[in-house]
Amino acid sequence: MNPEIAILLISCLTAVACAIPGVFLVLRKMALISDAISHSILPGIVVGFFITHDLASPWLILLAAISGIVTVWLVEAIQKTGLVKEDTAIGLVFPALFSIGVLLIAIYANDVHLDTDAVLVGKLEYAPFDNWIINSSSSQEGITNPEDFINMGPKSLWTTGSVLLVTLVLLGLFYKELKLSTFDIGLTSALGFSPVILHYGLMSVASVTTVVSFDAVGAILVVALIIAPAATAYLLTNDLKKMLLLSVVFGILAAFGGYYLSMWLDASISGSITTVLGLIFLLVYLFAPSRGLLAVLFRQRRQRTEVSLLTFLLHLNNHDSIEERSVTHLQEHINWGKVRAKKVLKLALENNMISKNGDVVTLSNKGKEFTEKALDYIITNKDEKIEDMKDDFFLFRG
Amino acid sequence: MADKIAVAVDDLTVAYNYKPVLWDIDLSIPEGVLMAIVGPNGAGKSTLIKSILGIIDPIAGSVQIYDKPYHKQRHLVAYVPQKGSVDWDFPTTALDVVMMGTYGALGWIKRPGNKQKKQSLEALEKVGMLPFKNRQINQLSGGQQQRVFLARALVQNASIYFMDEPFQGVDATTEIAIINILKELRKAGKTVIVVHHDLQTVPEYFDWVTFLNVKHIATGPVKDIFNDDNLTKTYGINYKVAVQQ
DSSP: OOHHHHHHHHHHHHHHHHHHHHHHHHHTTOHHHHHHHHHHTHHHHHHHHHHHSOTTOHHHHHHHHHHHHHHHHHHHHHHHTTSSOHHHHHHHHHHHHHHHHHHHHHHHOTTSSOOHHHHHHOOGGGGGGSEEEEEOOOSOSSOOOGGGEEEEEEHHHHHHHHHHHHHHHHHHHHHHHHHHHHHOHHHHHHTTOOHHHHHHHHHHHHHHHHHHHHHHHHHHHHHHHHHHHHHHHHTTOSOHHHHHHHHHHHHHHHHHHHHHHHHHHTOOHHHHHHHHHHHHHHHHHHHOTTTSHHHHHHHHHHHHHHHHHHHHHHHHHHOOSTGGGBHHHHHHHHTOOHHHHHHHHHHHHHTTSEEEETTEEEEOHHHHHHHHHHHHHHHHOOTGGGHHHHHHOGGGOO | OOSSEEEEEEEEEEEETTEEEEEEEEEEEETTOEEEEEOOTTSSHHHHHHHHTTSSOOSEEEEEETTEEGGGSGGGEEEEOOGGGSOTTSSOBHHHHHHGGGHHHHOSSOOOOHHHHHHHHHHHHHTTOGGGTTSBGGGSOHHHHHHHHHHHHHTTOOSEEEEEOTTTTOOHHHHHHHHHHHHHHHHTTOEEEEEOOOGGGHHHHOSEEEEEESEEEEEEEHHHHOSHHHHHHHHSSOOOOOOOO
8 A cells, every 4th residue: 555545544543543432532631541541551551562562452452442441440449539630639649650651661661662752743644554454375384485465554553443433433323312411411320321431431432542642643633633623513513413524634634634743843743733633723723713812802802892882872861861961072082082082972873772863962763772672682581572682782692 | 189199209309419418218109299499598308309300319218209210200290400511601492401301212323303302382371472483482581481491391291290490590481381280290190399598389279288498397288288377387487477268
């Protein structure tokens, strides 16, 4: 297989496999547990490597996944003592397990290709050359004929691909249960769906995904692949299905973008992928239509103007005399700067809420109605009545 | 009324980290009552409901729903948790939350379909939330969120309804709307059990009441037992409320 295609495929599959459990971890406010898992699977990987001498062996993946589950369980056990909070418990557990892994490597595996560098950032660059070879000549031992060996392509492709497949099947089967238990754990158990099974099921998927991705992107960068796509998608949608879909899209985008960035910079592929993920998040954080920074600033500005408008209209509503309603008096009286006063006046005129006769402004019928409705809303807070106003004015949106 | 026992709690003790929250509770709730559970903060009101529903494991005692353990009678029970117990920023709509009420009858793996959607829309209509069905749940007011939760319980079409402080943080209109629905449920022969905070409204809203403060103090018809004596026993101070009969 062409190494370029192999690397692209592996990184896409890894990104998608990480993004799916990532959505649920982020929504459960457990994003940090992925950090813990990704580090504490190291002892599992090392012990598995001693036994199998193969980083892509299913046994190694299983052992590592078990150390991931043990992490989750340990964190919960420490937390349950009530002596420390969850973040502290996470901080206690994973460095302990990770350091056991580091010691095991240093003592027993110094001469094998399981180095700390690969552990930290992965070795995506070499993945296409670690191929799965099947020996089809089963009968004659000792005779080696090159034609009997079938090259099945990179091992990582197979491990990541199968994990992704299992993840997708589980997601398809248990989407409803995962959604329910993520949103409302009390109802989940009242309805008879065991939250414990769902929780550990999700954690198992997250652990296995982390193990197979670990090989490609390493212990630290895998955290970005799990958290960043979900966090980005969360800013863009109010629908769980769309959030899953968007996370997958962002994962794939980052895989492609990262690959070509790394070619251009001649730098680490996994590092480039996570950089691209970070950039995507930054862009969405700034420009997301309703939750983005710019949208929020814009909305706050409009809200301020609308509050000013309402204050202005209220003043007109409360004072009938001509001198109270002259433009110059209003400027002094409400104590606004010229710019702001002008803006409010313009807004009121545009919306036909006042009429202006020379220097004197008068509340129109529409303006009167609006003011009364708004007052009524602010005092009674009866939501139903102002449904139609909500579309025109940000002011009335919670 | 009062011949069949809907919920029977027997010697129930619950503890968090060895500290008892509920101590040796015996309680029988007859079918068809609209009952308030009252007691001071930390009295274990929510814990009582949660342990009846199997959300919390008691360290001793048992619970029977119509003479059988809860896990065999799930389909008869609906539950409205405290509004604050869930994350309202969760990416989902009002209709979707109501649909969750149908998950119990569906069981594992099966997905909700058109029938469940129709039931959910009817439940939304009943609580006056149909116009908001596609609204993101964090765009709803506190009262509207509570109505969505009520609709989710209604869609379960249960015989017994447990509600944990349904009036907390809701506006007056919603409070009246909710209590009217609860009264309708009672008229239809359902049993409704509500953790309640506002003692003033007990005689007006409910026909039965349970006083609870770690221990069970009294259970019975409001007109018989909602008096200064029981209030004092429950709240520990010399309690005087004007109870209009």
